[in-house]
Amino acid sequence: MSLRNKLVTVFGGSGFVGRYIVQKLAQQGARVRVAIRRPDEGLFLKPMGGVGQIDIVQANIRMPMSVQQAVKGADIVINCVGILYQSGAQKFAAVQARGAEVIALCAKEAGVQQMLHISAIGADAESGSAYARSKAQGEAGIRRHMPQAIILRPSIVFGPEDDFFNRFAALASIAPALPLVDGGHTKMQPVYVGDVAEAAVRALSNSAAAGQTFELGGPKVYSFRELLELTLAAIHKKRLLLPVPGALLKPAAFFMELQPLFAPPITRDQIELLKADNVVAANAKGLKDLGIDLPVPVEGTIDTYLFRFRRGGGKFEPRFS
Template sequence: MASNLETLVTVFGGSGFLGRAVVRALCKRDYRIRVAVRRPELAGHLQPLGKVGQIHAVQANLRYPASVEAAMRDADVAINLVGILAPSGAQTFDAVQAEGAGTVAKAAAAAGARMVHISAIGADANSPSHYARSKAAGEQAVLSAVPSATIMRPSVVFGPEDEFTNRFAALARMSPALPLIGGGTTKMQPVYVGDVATAVADAVDGKAKAGATYELGGPEVLSMREIMEAIQEITDRDRMLVSLPFGLAKLQALFLQFAPGPFKLTPDQVELLRSDNVVSEAAKSAGLTLEGLGIVPDSLEGVAPQYLWRFRKAGQFTHMSV
């Protein structure tokens, strides 16, 4: 049996939050990794994750098929992690998450490579959210080019560099009150970035079912209110939680979509919060989950204190009663 060192994996979007976790997981399993990113000169932070020469960064942009084909040359597996939370210039939801995913899949098919594609729970062609519709279109494009592709749909992903827990912790540091859009009743199943990366590496190992769609969620289903309360407890902050109806939140988002950092909120993100983001019963019964892959997921309360301490008033030296 060929060793993993003979297997070349091209990771599109490998320098981002999920990307570095996936690259780390693949390095530990001795794969050779080609990281395809728009700015390879900014991907140097990945080098310490592997052995000398194990990781090679190349330039690729999903909007330019020739660059994607070049990044796939001689590769055995393609992993597509590219996704955006809000459109910016030419980087639209359709260009990146729908057509871009199809471009990677076509290049993988031409190279005779296997494929793992990261989508999202809530991907739905009929969703009122443009993000969710483009994710569904991306899945369709991938499967039509590579029917054997494994699709992974995580719930909201958390970890040290996330734009989720860090965002609310930063807001709690700056603002006397935090908004609960739609009353904070939307349910999520926060999943640890390391667990998603392990699932992707398992799929590269061949442990996941070909052509199947996995739904990845953490061990707990929490409402947005419960998540905000947990983050406040971890960061030792006590902020007022103010219920904000969806209509009003969408109106505010028209202005906040241009806001900087943690204050940014788009109308499309408000639309996404109208639906729960949890693993379906169908995925559970089919074993298409983290547990189905033999992964015991880590909880938000178990992992988040390891990196959110920096938002406490005295950082890691804040005396915690827990």
């Protein structure tokens, strides 16, 4: 199915994954309505499309009336809203669980035909992590109201604005050592943000994808230790990789969560997440099922944006392709 001239409402379209999906939709000829809490922060998206092709509207998924307005008249609704840690009113339960269900309910009531939701590998109602539980609850809420919705579950998403490699590169710039939670043995399968966006538009264009869940992972599985080693190689720095039991790291994470000045480098909930591998299940549908046979690798890609953490690396300016 062609996306040309379809009106697509994208919640969280100015976020890391959302902005790449918006760009892909514009390239497909869709009309895009980007629904975000602070519209002024989404103005950079407008040049990704033609004149009037991308519209920015105000919506807060914690406020159903604003969601109702944002989905009115839309052919397709995409939810890219997600948070990595809780702050103020932005709680996992409110945003990733209830918020996702509110979008699905409003989409159903508005007669929207298609919905796509960005979840995460590891979504599990029984997890010890509140993040993972809320992701599972969000999926369940969407299925209640929009059973035909497409759910994408990416592993760690990497790209120029990511919150994984950039975070640890920044930490390595000021710290003599990086912590390996419980030895750094957790397995991960990072997927490139452009591949996630491509998977989204391909799934929406494929009627057979309706109601399906796809787990998205890159071409290679790494341990947490290996990913930190790749990060250090990319920024030309040597740092001690220090194994730390998660139980001992949690008190420090607690105090980092309390300070209001910057995003905590790691939270207690993220330590819980690191207890489980984050890789595509053996029987799961994935990128290949959407026609993406050569996903972008970590090696050689992170160097193109982590160079700014090298000595004299210069200023990084995101570019879209």
